[in-house]
Amino acid sequence: MGIVEKRRASDSGVHRRTFRGLALMVICAVLGRAAARAQTPDEMQKEIQTMKQQIEELQEKTRKQAELIEKLAPPAKPASGSSSQEGAGAQESGQAAGAKDAAAESEGQPADESAEGAENPELTAEEQRIVDEVIRQIQPSLSAANRTFPSQFNPAIGLFIDMAFSWEENGGSDFDFRSAELGLSASVDPFARGYAILNGTEDGFEVEEAAVVTTSLPYSLTVKGGRFFADFGRLSKFHDHDLPVVNRPHVLDTFVGGEGQADGAEVSWLAPIEQYLSLTAGAYDKIGADNDRVDGNVPRDLGRFTFLVRPATYFAVTDASGIDLGASYAATPRVDSPTVDGAGTISDEEARHLVGVDVTYRYTPLGEAQYRGLVIGTELLFNSEERDVGDPGAPDFRRRNAWGLYSYVELKATRRYNPGFLFDWSQDLSRDEGDTTAYSPYLTVWLSEFQRLRLQYTYLDQPGNHESQVFFQWTAILGSHVHGFRDR
Amino acid sequence: MTRNLLGRSFLLAMLALGSRVQGEEKIHVVATIPDLAEFAQRIGGDLVDVKGLATGVEDIHSVPMKPNFAVLLNRADLVVLLGLEVEHAFLPGLLEASRNPKIQRGMPAYIDCSKHVRVLEVPTRIDRALGEQHPMGNPHYNLDPLAMKEAARALAEGFGENYPQHKSVFQSNLKTLLADLDKNIARWKREAAALKGKKLVSYHPDLVYLAARFGMQIVGTIEIRAGVDATPSHVEQLIELMQREKVDVVVRELHYPAGLAETVAQRTGAALVGLPVMVGGVPGAPARGGVPEIIRSEGGATTEAKAGGPPTCSYVGLIDYDLHALVKAVGEPRKS
Numbered sequence: 001m002g003i004v005e006k007r008r009a010s011d012s013g014v015h016r017r018t019f020r021g022l023a024l025m026v027i028c029a030v031l032g033r034a035a036a037r038a039q040t041p042d043e044m045q046k047e048i049q050t051m052k053q054q055i056e057e058l059q060e061k062t063r064k065q066a067e068l069i070e071k072l073a074p075p076a077k078p079a080s081g082s083s084s085q086e087g088a089g090a091q092e093s094g095q096a097a098g099a100k101d102a103a104a105e106s107e108g109q110p111a112d113e114s115a116e117g118a119e120n121p122e123l124t125a126e127e128q129r130i131v132d133e134v135i136r137q138i139q140p141s142l143s144a145a146n147r148t149f150p151s152q153f154n155p156a157i158g159l160f161i162d163m164a165f166s167w168e169e170n171g172g173s174d175f176d177f178r179s180a181e182l183g184l185s186a187s188v189d190p191f192a193r194g195y196a197i198l199n200g201t202e203d204g205f206e207v208e209e210a211a212v213v214t215t216s217l218p219y220s221l222t223v224k225g226g227r228f229f230a231d232f233g234r235l236s237k238f239h240d241h242d243l244p245v246v247n248r249p250h251v252l253d254t255f256v257g258g259e260g261q262a263d264g265a266e267v268s269w270l271a272p273i274e275q276y277l278s279l280t281a282g283a284y285d286k287i288g289a290d291n292d293r294v295d296g297n298v299p300r301d302l303g304r305f306t307f308l309v310r311p312a313t314y315f316a317v318t319d320a321s322g323i324d325l326g327a328s329y330a331a332t333p334r335v336d337s338p339t340v341d342g343a344g345t346i347s348d349e350e351a352r353h354l355v356g357v358d359v360t361y362r363y364t365p366l367g368e369a370q371y372r373g374l375v376i377g378t379e380l381l382f383n384s385e386e387r388d389v390g391d392p393g394a395p396d397f398r399r400r401n402a403w404g405l406y407s408y409v410e411l412k413a414t415r416r417y418n419p420g421f422l423f424d425w426s427q428d429l430s431r432d433e434g435d436t437t438a439y440s441p442y443l444t445v446w447l448s449e450f451q452r453l454r455l456q457y458t459y460l461d462q463p464g465n466h467e468s469q470v471f472f473q474w475t476a477i478l479g480s481h482v483h484g485f486r487d488r
Numbered sequence: 489m490t491r492n493l494l495g496r497s498f499l500l501a502m503l504a505l506g507s508r509v510q511g512e513e514k515i516h517v518v519a520t521i522p523d524l525a526e527f528a529q530r531i532g533g534d535l536v537d538v539k540g541l542a543t544g545v546e547d548i549h550s551v552p553m554k555p556n557f558a559v560l561l562n563r564a565d566l567v568v569l570l571g572l573e574v575e576h577a578f579l580p581g582l583l584e585a586s587r588n589p590k591i592q593r594g595m596p597a598y599i600d601c602s603k604h605v606r607v608l609e610v611p612t613r614i615d616r617a618l619g620e621q622h623p624m625g626n627p628h629y630n631l632d633p634l635a636m637k638e639a640a641r642a643l644a645e646g647f648g649e650n651y652p653q654h655k656s657v658f659q660s661n662l663k664t665l666l667a668d669l670d671k672n673i674a675r676w677k678r679e680a681a682a683l684k685g686k687k688l689v690s691y692h693p694d695l696v697y698l699a700a701r702f703g704m705q706i707v708g709t710i711e712i713r714a715g716v717d718a719t720p721s722h723v724e725q726l727i728e729l730m731q732r733e734k735v736d737v738v739v740r741e742l743h744y745p746a747g748l749a750e751t752v753a754q755r756t757g758a759a760l761v762g763l764p765v766m767v768g769g770v771p772g773a774p775a776r777g778g779v780p781e782i783i784r785s786e787g788g789a790t791t792e793a794k795a796g797g798p799p800t801c802s803y804v805g806l807i808d809y810d811l812h813a814l815v816k817a818v819g820e821p822r823k824s
Contacts, residue, residue, distance in 0.1 A: 140610055140611075141607070141610045141625075216589040216592075218589075221587065222587055268587075269587075270558065270586070275559075276556050276558060316554065322555075324555070362552075364552045366543060366546045366552070368745075369546060369547060369550040369552060369743075370550050371745055415717050448715070448716050449620060449715060450616060482581070483577050483578065483581050485553055485558070485582065485584055488553045
C-alpha cells in the first residue's frame with residue numbers, strides 16, 4: 001500500500017474513532033443532563049433522537065470530505081507483491097530467505113515501503129500498528145529538527161568558566177574568578193569564517209579575540225585579520241583556561257607579555273611537500289596582552305609595528321608518537337622602553353628582537369588514546385632590546401639580552417587523572433636582578449570532557465620572593481566546543 | 489653566487505614538484521576510517537588513490553590530530569567520512585589545517601556517507617547532562633552491514649557527482665560491492681541466528697546498530713553516559729540490572745580497558761568478549777577471499793587489493809570476527 005493510501009485510510013480510521021468518541025460523549029452528556037434534570041422518558045427519547053440526527057449529519061459531512069480527499073489524491077501505485085516487513089532490528093533465518101531478505105532490505109531499508117501493493121483501502125489493525133510504529137520512530141527526529149532549525153544561522157556559542165582558589169605563603173589566600181569566556185564562531189560567507197572570544201574577568205570585560213579567517217584562498221594560503229593570538233611559540237597561543245597548568249609560565253608573562261594577543265593580520269601557508277611544513281608571517285600593533293612597549297591605539301610609522309615569521313614542522317617518530325618543532329621570530333624595529341623607575345616609557349628608537357624555539361613530543365598509543373599518553377613540551381626564548389639601566393631621572397639605555405625557558409611533562413595515567421610537572425626559568429630582561437625559577441607539580445582530574453579540576457603546588461624563587469603557592473582550579477565548558485588544530 | 493645557487497635550487501625544486509603533480513592522474517581520496525577506505529578503494533578501483541586517517545585500533549572519538557594528516561588532506565580531491573559528527577574530535581581541525589577549500593564541509597568533495605542511513609538513537613533532548621551526545625543520532629553505523637550498503641551508495645554517488653565522466657565505473661564497482669555484501673549478509677544472518685534475543689552490555693554505545701541488525705538487546709553501557717567514565721555507584725547499579733535481566737554478554741570494545749569490563753562480567757556471570765569496531769581493529773582478523781587488505785602506510789592506513797592473500801583485515805573480516813566472537817560467547821554456559 002502506498003504512503004498516500006495509508007495516510008488516507010489512516011485519516012478515515014481516525015474519523016471513525018472520532019465519531020465514536022463524539023457519540024459516546026453526546027450520549028453521556030445527554031444521560032447526565034437527563035439525570036440532573038429528572039426528565040420524563042418521552043423527553044429523554046426525543047433528545048436522544050435529536051442527537052442521533054446530529055451525529056448522522058456529521059457522519060455524512062465527513063464521508064463527503066473523505067470522498068473529496070480521495071479524488072484529490074494521486075492514483076495508487078501498482079502492487080509490487082513484496083511482503084517483506086523488516087525494520088532495523090528484524091531478521092529472518094533460513095538459507096533461501098537470507099539472500100532475498102538482504103536484497104530486499106538493502107533497497108533503502110524503510111519498512112513502510114515494504115507493505116506496498118495491498119488492495120484494501122482500509123488499514124488492518126496490523127497495518128495501522130506498523131504505520132503508528134513508523135510515525136513513532138521518525139517523530140523524534142522530526143521534532144529535533146524542528147527545534148534546531150530556527151537557530152541554524154546563529155553562531156556556535158560556548159562559555160568557559162574558570163575559577164581558582166589560591167594560597168601564597170607570602171601573600172595570603174584568594175578566591176580568584178579568573179574568567180568567563182564567551183566563544184562565538186560561524187561562517188561569514190563562502191569565503192571566510194569568523195570567531196570571537198569575549199572575556200569577562202574581575203578587571204572588567206574585553207574582546208580577547210575577534211577575527212576573520214579566510215577559507216577559500218588558493219595555494220594553501222590562509223589570511224587572518226582582527227584581534228587574535230599571534231602565531232608565536234606554543235603556549236602563548238593558549239587561552240588561560242586551555243593551559244596544561246594553572247598559571248602561564250613566568251617566562252611567557254615576562255618575555256611575551258602574557259597571552260600572545262595582537263591586533264593585526266597574518267598570512268599562513270602550508271608547503272606543498274610530503275613533509276608537514278607551515279609558514280606564518282604577520283604584522284601587528286604589538287604582541288602580548290600586557291606588552292606596553294608600543295601604544296597600539298595611536299597612528300604611528302611602520303617601524304613601531306611588530307613583524308613575525310614562524311616556520312613549524314612535524315616529524316612522526318612512530319604511529320603513536322611524533323615531534324612538533326617550531327621557531328618564531330618577532331621583530332619591532334623601534335620600541336618605547338620602560339624607564340628604570342617604571343614611571344613611563346621613553347622612545348629610544350632601537351629594535352627589539354624576540355626569538356623562540358618550541359619542541360613538543362607526544363606519545364599517544366592509538367588504541368588507548370583516552371587512557372594513556374605523554375606530552376613533553378619545551379619552549380626556549382631569547383629577548384634582545386635596549387633597557388634603561390640608569391638612575392631614576394637619568395635614563396641610560398643599554399642593549400640587554402635575556403634568556404628564558406619552560407619545560408613541562410604531562411602523563412595521561414588514566415582517562416581522568418593526568419599528573420604533570422612544570423619547570424619555569426627566566427632571566428630578568430634588564431639583567432639587573434637575579435633569575436626567576438618555579439617548580440610546579442600538578443594533577444589534573446577530568447570529570448568529563450567538559451569539566452576539569454586541577455591541583456597545583458608551585459615553589460617560586462624570584463628576587464625578593466621565595467615562597468610556596470597552592471592553587472585549586474575548576475574549569476567548565478558550556479555549550480559548543482571545538483577541537484582546534486592549534487590547541488592540540 | 490650563493491644567492492644564485494639558492495635561487496636555482498628553489499626553482500628546480502618547484503619544477504620537480506610541478507612535474508610530479510602533473511604526472512599524477514589518480515583521484516586522491518582520504519577516508520576517515522579504514523572501513524570507508526576499503527569501500528572507497530573498491531568503488532573507485534584503479535581511478536583512485538586512497539589514504540586513511542585512522543588505522544582501525546583507535547577510538548573514533550579520539551583519533552590523534554597529526555599534522556601529516558593535514559598534508560594528506562591538503563592534497564585530497566575527495567574526503568570520505570562516516571558523518572553524524574563522529575569525527576568531530578579530529579576532522580574539523582584537520583580540514584581547517586589542510587587549507588584545502590574544495591574538501592571543506594558542505595562542498596561536493598566532502599562525502600558524508602551517512603546520507604542515506606536510517607539513524608538510530610536520535611536524541612529528543614540535547615543536554616550535556618545526558619553525556620557526550622551526538623545531536624544527529626548514534627554514529628556507529630559501520631557495524632551494520634545494511635547501513636554500510638547505504639554508505640557505499642552515498643560514496644558512489646559522491647564519487648559520481650565529482651567525476652561524472654567515471655560515473656558508470658563507480659556504479660559498476662558499487663554493484664559488485666553490494667552483491668558481495670548481500671552474499672555475506674545472507675551468510676551472517678544464518679551464522680548469527682543464535683544471537684537473536686540475547687542481551688548484551690557494551691562499554692560505549694558502539695554496538696547499537698549491530699545489535700539491532702542481528703536481534704540482540706542492549707541493556708546498558710559500562711560508561712555512565714556516552715563518553716563519561718563509570719562511577720562506582722553506576723557500576724553497582726549496572727551489575728544489579730544485569731543480574732535482573734540475565735545479560736548474556738559483556739562487550740569490551742578493544743580500545744577500552746579490560747579491568748572494569750572483566751569485573752562486571754565476573755560479577756554477573758556474563759561472557760566477556762573483546763570486539764574491534766573498525767576494520768583493522770584486530771590486526772590479522774580473518775577475511776574472505778577477494779577482499780582488499782588494509783595495510784599501514786606512512787600517514788595512516790591505506791588499502792591495497794590483495795585477493796586471496798593471507799589472513800587479513802577487511803570489512804567482511806571485521807563483521808565475521810565480531811559475529812563469530814559473539815556467537816561463541818552466547819554459546820558459553822553462564823558462570824553463575
